[in-house]
Amino acid sequence: MIRFASLLWLALVAVTGFATxxxxxxxxxxxxxxxxxxxxxxxxxQEIHLLRAxxxxxxxPERLADLNRHFLSxxxxxxxxxQRKIDxxxxxxxxxxxPVIAAAxxxxxxxxxxxxxxxxxxxxxxxxxxxxxxxxxxxxSADIVVGAAATVGAATPPSGMPKIQLIATAExxxxxxxxxxxxxxxxxxxxxxAKGKPAQQPRSLDRxxxxxxxxx
Amino acid sequence: MQAAQRLDxxxxxxxxxxxxxxxxxxxxxxxxxxxxxxxxxxxxxAAALFAVVFLVVVLRLAEIVLVNGGGAESHIGRLPPAxxxxxxxxxxxxxxxxxxxxxxxKPSLFVNSKALLAAGQNPDEAAHQLASVLADKSPAEIRxxxxxxxxFAYLQRSLTPRQQYEINRLGIPGLDFxxxxxxxxxxxxxxxxxxxxxxxxxxxxxxxxxxxxAGVRGQREPLELSLDARVQFILREELxxxxxxxTAKGAAGIIMDVRTGEIIAMVSLPDFDPNRPGDTEGAxxxxxxxxxxxxxxxxxxxxxxxxxxxxxxxxxxxxGTATMAKNYDAIHxxxxxxFTISDYxxxxxMLSVPEVFMYSxxxxxxxxxxxxxxxxxxxxxxxxxxxxxxxxxxxxLSKPHYPAQWREVNVIxxxxxxxxxxxxxxxxxxxxxxxxxxxxxxPTLHKLPPGAHPPGExxxxxxxxxxxxxxxxxxxxxxxxxxAAAPGYVVGGKTGTAEKNQGGHYQEKKLLSDFVGVFPMHDxxxxxxxxxxxxxxxxxxFGFATAGWTVAPATSRIVQRIAPILGVAxxxxxxxxxxxxxxxxxxxxxxxxxx
Numbered sequence: 051m052i053r054f055a056s057l058l059w060l061a062l063v064a065v066t067g068f069a070t071x072x073x074x075x076x077x078x079x080x081x082x083x084x085x086x087x088x089x090x091x092x093x094x095x096q097e098i099h100l101l102r103a104x105x106x107x108x109x110x111p112e113r114l115a116d117l118n119r120h121f122l123s124x125x126x127x128x129x130x131x132x133q134r135k136i137d138x139x140x141x142x143x144x145x146x147x148x149p150v151i152a153a154a155x156x157x158x159x160x161x162x163x164x165x166x167x168x169x170x171x172x173x174x175x176x177x178x179x180x181x182x183x184x185x186x187x188x189x190x191s192a193d194i195v196v197g198a199a200a201t202v203g204a205a206t207p208p209s210g211m212p213k214i215q216l217i218a219t220a221e222x223x224x225x226x227x228x229x230x231x232x233x234x235x236x237x238x239x240x241x242x243x244a245k246g247k248p249a250q251q252p253r254s255l256d257r258x259x260x261x262x263x264x265x266x
Numbered sequence: 267m268q269a270a271q272r273l274d275x276x277x278x279x280x281x282x283x284x285x286x287x288x289x290x291x292x293x294x295x296x297x298x299x300x301x302x303x304x305x306x307x308x309x310x311x312a313a314a315l316f317a318v319v320f321l322v323v324v325l326r327l328a329e330i331v332l333v334n335g336g337g338a339e340s341h342i343g344r345l346p347p348a349x350x351x352x353x354x355x356x357x358x359x360x361x362x363x364x365x366x367x368x369x370x371x372k373p374s375l376f377v378n379s380k381a382l383l384a385a386g387q388n389p390d391e392a393a394h395q396l397a398s399v400l401a402d403k404s405p406a407e408i409r410x411x412x413x414x415x416x417x418f419a420y421l422q423r424s425l426t427p428r429q430q431y432e433i434n435r436l437g438i439p440g441l442d443f444x445x446x447x448x449x450x451x452x453x454x455x456x457x458x459x460x461x462x463x464x465x466x467x468x469x470x471x472x473x474x475x476x477x478x479x480a481g482v483r484g485q486r487e488p489l490e491l492s493l494d495a496r497v498q499f500i501l502r503e504e505l506x507x508x509x510x511x512x513t514a515k516g517a518a519g520i521i522m523d524v525r526t527g528e529i530i531a532m533v534s535l536p537d538f539d540p541n542r543p544g545d546t547e548g549a550x551x552x553x554x555x556x557x558x559x560x561x562x563x564x565x566x567x568x569x570x571x572x573x574x575x576x577x578x579x580x581x582x583x584x585x586g587t588a589t590m591a592k593n594y595d596a597i598h599x600x601x602x603x604x605f606t607i608s609d610y611x612x613x614x615x616m617l618s619v620p621e622v623f624m625y626s627x628x629x630x631x632x633x634x635x636x637x638x639x640x641x642x643x644x645x646x647x648x649x650x651x652x653x654x655x656x657x658x659x660x661x662x663l664s665k666p667h668y669p670a671q672w673r674e675v676n677v678i679x680x681x682x683x684x685x686x687x688x689x690x691x692x693x694x695x696x697x698x699x700x701x702x703x704x705x706x707x708x709p710t711l712h713k714l715p716p717g718a719h720p721p722g723e724x725x726x727x728x729x730x731x732x733x734x735x736x737x738x739x740x741x742x743x744x745x746x747x748x749x750a751a752a753p754g755y756v757v758g759g760k761t762g763t764a765e766k767n768q769g770g771h772y773q774e775k776k777l778l779s780d781f782v783g784v785f786p787m788h789d790x791x792x793x794x795x796x797x798x799x800x801x802x803x804x805x806x807x808f809g810f811a812t813a814g815w816t817v818a819p820a821t822s823r824i825v826q827r828i829a830p831i832l833g834v835a836x837x838x839x840x841x842x843x844x845x846x847x848x849x850x851x852x853x854x855x856x857x858x859x860x861x
Contacts, residue, residue, distance in 0.1 A: 066324055073331055088348040096350050099368070100427055106365040106452035111499035126827050129754035129836035 278305035349486075354447050354468045356485035358461055358475075360493045361530075361713045366461050367475070367540075369468075370450040372424040373443035375400075375433060379414045382440030389413045392438045396421065399432045424448060449475075451540045457498050459561040460491070460532050460711065463540035472543070472559065474711060477659040490713040492528035497521055500827045501531045505796065508820045509535055512801035512811060518562035518690055519796040521828065524698040524784065526720050527707030529658075530792065530832070534562040564656070567664045567687040568797070571813075572626045572746075573762030573782050574683030574693075579623050579737060580700050581646040582634040584730040591852040593618050594630035602675050607632055610763075611746070620850055623737045624745035626761065628682045635681035640672040643680060649725045650696040650706060652688050657708045664689045683762055690780070694795045697782045701738065701758075701790045704731040739787040739848045750783055750818035752825040754836025756844055758787035759794075759821065761813035766800070776800050779813035783821040788847035791834055794821050 118124050353369040360366055382392070393409035400408070400422050411419045425433070425443070433441060449464040462473020470476035470483075474491065481489055505517040521531040538558040560566070582588035593616040600607040609627050622630030635643055647653055647668075655663040667687040669676040679685035691709060699706035705722035714720060726734075738758035741747050746761045762780045765772040780797035784790045796817040803809035807816065829836070837844055 062320070062324070066320075066327065069327055069331065073327070084345075088345075091348040092350045095348075096371070099350075100370065103365060103368050103370055103450060103452055110453055110456070111496060112456070112503075115499075115503075127830050129752070129826065129829075132754075132830060132836050 278302075278309070352484060352486045354484070355449060355464070355470075355475075355482045357488035358482065358491060359488045360457075360491055360495045360498075362494065362496075363490075364495045365452050366457055366491065366493070366495070367449060367451050369447045371427065371430075372446050372448035373430055374423045374446055375421040375425055375430075375441060375443055377412055377419050377421055378417050378440045378442065379412060379419060380417050380440075382412055382438070383415075385439035387439055392436075395436050395438065396433070399429055399436070449540075453495060454541060455537050455539045456495065456502060457493060457532075458537040458540050459534045459563070460493055460498075460529075461540060463538075463543040472662065473540075473561075474659060477661050478711075491711050492523075492530065492713045493532070493711070494530050494831070496831050497828045498531040498533065500831075501794075501796075501824060502533045502535070502537075504820045504824050504827075505533055505535055505798075508796070508798050508801070508816060512798060512804060512807070512816050514798045514801040514816075516557075516562065516799040517797065517817075518566065518799075519794070519824075520563050520690060520694050521824075522694050522698055522709060522793045522795075524702040524790045524793050525707075526714050526718060527695065527698065527709045527722075528714055529709055529711050532563050534560070534566075561660075561662055562797075562799070563690050564658065564660050565662045565664050565689065567667055567689055568778055568780075569684050569687050569764045569767060570690075570693055570780055570797075571683040571762035571764030571778065572628075573697075573760050573780055574680065574686070575623060575626065575631050575762075576697055576700055576734065576738070576760050576782065577647065577650060577652070578631050578635055578643075578681045579619065580726055580730055580734050581643060582638050583619070583733055584646070584726040585638050585642050587638045587642075588619055588634050590619050590733060590850060594622055594627075594633045596622070596627045596629045598629075600629060600632055600678065602678060605675065607678060618852060620737055620740055620853055623760075624740045626682075626741075626746050631681040632678040635677050636674070640674070640677045643677055644672050646725075647680075647686070649723075650692075650699060651708075652686070652692055652696060656689065656691045656695060658691065659711045666692065683764060690795055690797055693780075693782060694793055697784065697795070698793050699725050700731060700734050701784050701787075701793070702731065703728050735784075735787055735790065736848050736850050738784060740850065740853075742783075742787075746812075746814045747781060747783075747818045749814060750781060750821045750825075752785065752822045752829070754839065755825050755829050755834065756786035756788055756837065756839055756848075757783050757822065757825055758785070758848075759783035759818075761818060763812040763814075777811050779811060779816045781813045781817040781821050783818075783825065785825050785829065786834060786837065786844075788837075788844050792828075792832060794824055794828075796821055796824070 355367075355369055357365060357369075358367040382389070389409050389412040390405075393405045393412055396408050397403055397405040403422065408421060411421055421441070422429075424446070430443060447468070449468060451458075451461060451463070458473075460473055462475035462477075463471055464475055465471050468483075470479040474489070475482065478489060501519045501521055505519050508514065509517045516535050518534045519531070520529065520533075522529050536558050538555070543555075543559065579588070583590070596609060596612070596617045597614050607628055609625075609629050611625050611627070613621070613625055613627065617625065617627055617630050619630075619634070621627070622634070644653075651657075653666055653668055655665055666689070668680075669685060676685050695706065695709045698709075699722075704724050704726040706725045707720055707722040710720070735758060738760055739756065740758075741760055742750050742757050747759055750757050750759055759782050762782075764778045764780075765774055766776040766778055767773075768776070778797060778799055779801055780795065783794040783796075785792060785794070798816050801811040801816045803811040803815070810816075839845075
């Protein structure tokens with residue numbers, strides 16, 4: 051009886067002893083791993099710090115200005131380009147027909163423009179239908195369609211399903227290529243004039259900004 | 267006896283049980299048995315107790331190891347977060363968090379020659395490889411160190427991180443690095459005078475590094491300055507342009523938030539590279555190092571010329587000795603002692619206060635000051651802080667020069683900014699107070715939280731401040747600073763052109779032209795002060811080197827570039843809201859003669 055109890059205790063001591071050491075070593079391993087990770091973390095942080103310093107040195111305003119001069123030629127923002135409220139931004143004006151186009155025989159663009167401007171007054175349903183053929187005239191193109199869409203949207207009362215109309219007119223925009231038969235020569239002359247210009251004007255972005263500035 | 271003997275030996279003998287005296291009759295056996303029985307019971311109880319305790323321990327172990335998997339009770343959560351040791355000096359950042367100064371590891375490379383040779387490394391080959399990384403050392407030089415036989419010899423101090431990486435990659439035995447840190451200024455000379463620089467032991471020697479040394483040394487959190495690196499760049503670029511265009515000796519500029527006194531940009535040209543202070547190599551101009559290190563904004567003391575008329579007019583209006591409608595004699599020159607005071611842009615007629623200010627009439631200003639008197643003038647300038655160093659986080663501060671005895675001639679000259687020399691920072695702080703509603707805020711380089719209202723001291727009434735805003739706008743609209751106009755930003759200001767005083771004589775050819783601009787004038791936000799030292803007129807300025815032709819156009823360009831960055835939206839200058847805010851009643855209906 052006593053012998054059995056002693057054996058039991060002995061076994062228990064052995065088991066707990068073993069378990070204790072096992073746990074201790076496991077903990078040591080984990081701790082080592084932890085320290086390794088911490089060292090890595092610190093190394094990464096120091097690396098990030100270095101990279102941040104390098105990034106700052108590389109993004110010196112002086113250097114960026116230099117790179118801009120070489121590759122982008124971005125201009126400073128002019129006061130008239132800054133607007134605070136959405137309603138201070140004027141609508142894009144209807145572009146005057148270009149001289150090359152005016153020389154072309156077809157008088158279509160003027161009448162087309164006139165028709166679009168009239169359209170918004172008409173009841174919404176017909177205006178959608180009318181917008182599609184109007185967009186067919188290539189010189190009138192997207193600008194007028196967008197302008198028409200905006201006025202239609204503003205003019206129609208909410209009951210007249212304005213959402214559908216806007217979508218319809220927007221879809222109409224890419225259409226012009228299909229009934230282009232009206233004035234087939236125009237796209238070519240336009241392309242030529244566009245080709246001629248870039249040689250004198252160095253940067254497309256500058257031209258865009260100039261165009262916006264002139265538009266105002 | 268035998269029983270008693272046994273009892274005596276028994277370690278479990280109860281305390282109260284005493285062995286019978288030798289001669290006493292032998293105790294009965296039953297009693298002894300009873301005692302032994304008690305003993306046993308207690309033993310069992312004690313053993314059971316221990317067993318229970320051990321069981322608890324075992325169960326707890328089992329719970330930790332098996333049930334929770336060792337996670338819950340770990341001390342990981344109690345460890346401090348992994349972070350590199352604090353740097354010798356904290357980073358300095360601008361108001362947007364851009365690094366202006368930081369510590370970089372700059373390890374030094376040394377060689378343990380014994381170890382290198384013991385490892386059987388070929389010194390020629392190693393020297394050749396090292397020379398390809400260390401550009402400024404010849405292979406022969408390196409080889410000499412490699413074979414020196416010493417256990418410590420420096421090969422190169424202050425390696426770049428890339429060089430260290432390359433050397434590690436070479437894998438040459440016996441090489442090692444000593445950890446060292448150096449201060450690094452990624453933006454170089456951009457904010458040199460503000461940030462300052464450090465010595466070899468990382469002690470602050472100039473600028474903020476010195477003035478706020480305690481806030482930087484040994485700290486971990488970066489020091490946030492009120493500076494904006496983008497604005498700083500624009501100011502510096504435009505000033506460089508002015509220096510170049512007018513072949514000037516130098517220039518300086520400061521941009522300040524008039525509502526809080528925060529300094530957004532501060533430039534003094536020529537400047538230096540804080541990474542190599544005192545080193546003129548590769549610098550943009552050939553000025554000597556001492557002049558480069560000189561911060562014109564805080565250390566310079568200049569007679570600011572007509573810009574002082576801002577203070578003179580504010581003083582007279584605030585004291586009530588002058589009103590906007592009052593006229594002053596600009597016909598007769600003033601004779602005082604051996605001096606004759608006359609006007610540079612003479613109108614030779616009676617001028618009202620707005621006209622005196624707009625045409626920058628010395629005579630009118632002098633008569634305004636004489637009317638107010640020396641006592642008032644001195645007290646007013648004292649209130650604006652013009653008679654003591656500016657309180658700012660810098661050690662390099664100039665002491666203003668002003669007459670010890672405030673005589674009448676001093677009153678007259680100080681009215682138009684001569685005979686008193688202050689730093690440009692004085693003027694910036696003073697003008698900010700004049701336009702912002704009359705509250706003087708000490709200028710600061712600390713970033714303030716947005717919307718903060720730092721404490722200030724009222725120096726003039728709100729009404730005077732409003733009148734001064736109108737007058738300053740007038741100068742740009744019709745007066746001497748028309749070229750400072752920036753469409754949409756309602757710039758106002760005052761020009762000043764002073765002849766430099768050298769050895770007690772004013773040098774006609776050596777000018778100091780300055781312009782104090784504020785925008786937008788109907789609701790002042792920022793002040794732009796620019797000055798140029800000894801400009802020379804050029805073709806574009808028709809030979810003029812005065813402020814209206816040199817720094818005023820520069821201010822226009824600066825304002826147009828910085829306003830979008832600082833979040834100032836352009837307004838329609840002709841809109842009623844703006845014109846009404848800046849209309850001057852006494853000039854209503856009068857035809858304003860353009861300067």
